[in-house]
Amino acid sequence: MKYSKNNQIFGLIFIALFVVSCSTEEQPAVSQVEFTESNTEVIPSSEIDQIILKSLQESGDFIWGNQSDELIWSALIQSDSILSIGYQASGKELVNARIGLEAVDSPEMKEAAGKIIGMISEISSKQSTSNLRETDESEIHEDLPYLEIKVSSLEALQNLREMSEVRYFEPRSYEFDYSLLNDNQYARISSDSGCENEPQAISGSDFSIITPGAKASWNYDQMGISQAWSQSTGAGITVGVIDTGLSPDQPSLNAWFNSGQSSGRTVQSFGTYKTGYWWWKKYDGPNDQCGHGTAMAGVVASPRNTVGNAVGVAYNSNLISVRGTSDVIFNSGNEKDGVAEALVLLGKRSDVKIISMSIGDLFSNSKVADAIRYAHNRGKLIFAAAGTSTTFTNWVGVIFPATMSETVAVTGVKEGNGYQRCDTCHSGSQVEFTVVMERSASNTKPLTTALYSNDPSTVGGSSVATATASGIAALVWAKNPSWSRDQVLSKMRSTTDLYPAKNGEYGYGNLNAAAAVLIN
Template sequence: MIKLQKMTLGLLFLALGTFSCKQEETPLVPQATLEEEQQKLIPSNEIDQLILQSLRETGDFLWMGQSDQVIWSALMQSDSVLTIGYSPANLETPNARIGIESVQDPVWQASAQKILGMITETVERSGGSQLRLGNELAEIHADLPYLEVKVNSLEVLQNLRSMPEVRYFEPLSYEFDYSLLNQGQNARYFSDSGCSNDPEANLSTNDYSVISPNAKASWNYAQMGISQAWSQSTGDNITVGLIDTGVSPNQQLLGSGFQSGESTSRSISKFGTYQTGYWWWKKYDGPNDQCGHGTAMAGVIASPRNSVGNTVGVAYNADLISVRGTSDVIVNSGNEKDGVAEALVLLGKRSDVKIISMSIGDVFSNSKVADAVRYAYNRGKLIFAAAGTSTSFTNWYGVIFPATMAETVAVTGVKEGNGYQRCNTCHSGGKVDFTVIMERGGTETKPLSLAFSGNNPSTVGGSSVATATASGIAALLWSKNPNWNREQILDRLKTTSDLYPSRNSEYGWGNLDAGAALGIY
């Protein structure tokens, strides 16, 4: 980020207590009392109910659709950091220009400075004291068109609302109570494996086939045309970017064994954009998986065709870039939103990355992350995102963010067998583009992947594994057709899917078929 070290940005500091006002017989209420009444906090439980109601009625929640008082209350009950999206005033289709037009352009920078100038003027006029964001007064992102300041003045929000340079403003770190989604129970809003990824103790020989040199191919590969597609492509010379919880340093096949068996002349790179700590002190937490989810997704995409008896990935000769952008699969904290946004910029800038796989998300939109998705998309990346996974208590909810975005390809999981039945914990809905078979009809067994360590496979379920599988299939297709662009790849995947030319209201174009996409049959 660009840090503005010399800016005089005073931010009004207000007490967070509640105020009581006793009416006197005078007909006029003092202005100060009106301001105090206006700025009473809306309790977090009431804000959460607004969010829940919006999710049930519309499938999303947008901060900009709420009153300034709701946003101010959310700020006051988090860390007071406000994310403000900007663009030149009255610019047509600004979202389509993110990642193409530089925010270092003087016209864009002037818009950011105008917003900061307004905040300064508002605070100074109110006689407020100065607050800092870390060691600085404000931060303007170097690549994405947003800035962040600490704000606890309702008047600032009101003024932002009227500025044509402002695209949105949102509290960075307010966290919704996810137990409300699950009727007061612990909300397991993530992949079946969650943040554990142990070897499968009861793996049946019916759930895999052994292929040379001694790798295990998951039971669903033949049903998805993946095993057949390997005669034409194994993903070589294609780089897939994975944004997740990182990869385990204890899984050799994602380390020194990444080039082993029949997987050679390729590479794995590991980055960490997730930070721990608070706004006054943060540090990067490294690329290593501390959850297990990212290791499993990396295994599905690109585990080597190994000789040690472990699982093989869909695109076992593809290059892989793992970015630890989040600590778990719910992108709900301010640090996770920062980490995922930074990961998307990192991968968006890399010319070698063709595909980005995101088996992570949140129940409602975040504009900072959305800007980062558009940044990568506008640079030609094909972005697959999980439609959502949760317990049966929350299956009423549809597709999650960022799979809801037009710039992403939403994927969910279905059971094997005739007809379409989503997996026990998978979300579906009108935003779904493709499905992947990833749950056995009788045993409910999930596909194989890499465990956190060792040579015995784990299993992983939900829309997470469906998304990673779809990313691997796209890598097979792009490897065979290296001169195609994103639109050609996506069109081929669509026209060879099971339900095409019809589109189902819950399952999109239906099951992907790698063999058909590559012209095997």
């Protein structure tokens, strides 16, 4: 995430599913003195989590903006005390359709940010028992209209609530206890494969050998993907995958990316995820330390060559992998930062047409939502996973950011007649498309590339469904390179199984790549 350090209060300000918690890196920054001097009773995290759980059960989401100042303050000081504040110019409501299109370094926006920081600084200077001002720990994002600042005062939150310059404020790093989702403390929202992506011995009945020696997953024929390749292979289209990175040990996504029938394209890797404390962090690099990102990149764009590995849906597309998170759930503050920066990075690139996000969190985050809108408002077609859980927790509906109207929510279903979601997949009214990705009898999942080796692995859940849908979109866009995002999406929708009807759990149903690439 690009920030500018803010050392002055007034004057010009340059505007700049497997859970692995990062809480050990983002410790509370409020002193015991500040705790004891407060006249407000702190709501314990256990009670906050129960409020979150109740909201999830009743509405399917949890919105910090709907909560009391006391609850937000309690969550704030029990995490890292950093508050994310979305802002706007005074008297000018910043609508979602303008996020990222209006200059955040305009005089009006600078003034709004300065006013917010000045108010918090004034309260801090009156209440602080040390020489460290809270504005010495503030940062303003260069591209998105939000700032982050250390806050320990309930009065500051109450004042923010009344300011016309404030769009939202919420704790940067508070983490919900996922074990509360049921009585099993080990049950987690996760990818079906989590961070395991080892090569496997796969039955010959679960793939077909295609020239010049690649393996096509068993579900490709059922999704019309194999049939679509006579019309389009994704050439000329760049897909950005925001996930856990790309393994340097998987040659199919590195040195062999341009080989066989997949020559003449590019692959790039970036890392926007940082480790460390909020006030001192460093980038952790683009390399996949989990396995999930490599699997998703493989589903989208693994090459069609002679080595016998799994072939991607759009095996001639360009690929950009961005390591924005350490695992499939971006629930820590650092992970939210990384995902937001990844969206900005891809949003800025004119060559990127499609963004694939087989990651998410249980409930909404306004900072990441701003970044989603930033990319969407630049014409990117964003696919997001509806959610994957253990079988004990998949009562949870569609997760964020697949809940947003700016994304296209995808989930996975089993093969066969009718619609039966995969054993660990989420579904709901926000779902747009489904992908066949689980065998009814054996529960076998589709093929993809492993962290290393020329032997494929398998991957499941709504994760693989989302990556598959992103690859199909690349096939459609490559066939019609002059089309807009809306035209591509319309073509995909009109050739689905259930169109024009829309099911309350499965949207327009299964995609049909072969039909989608045909010219009307």
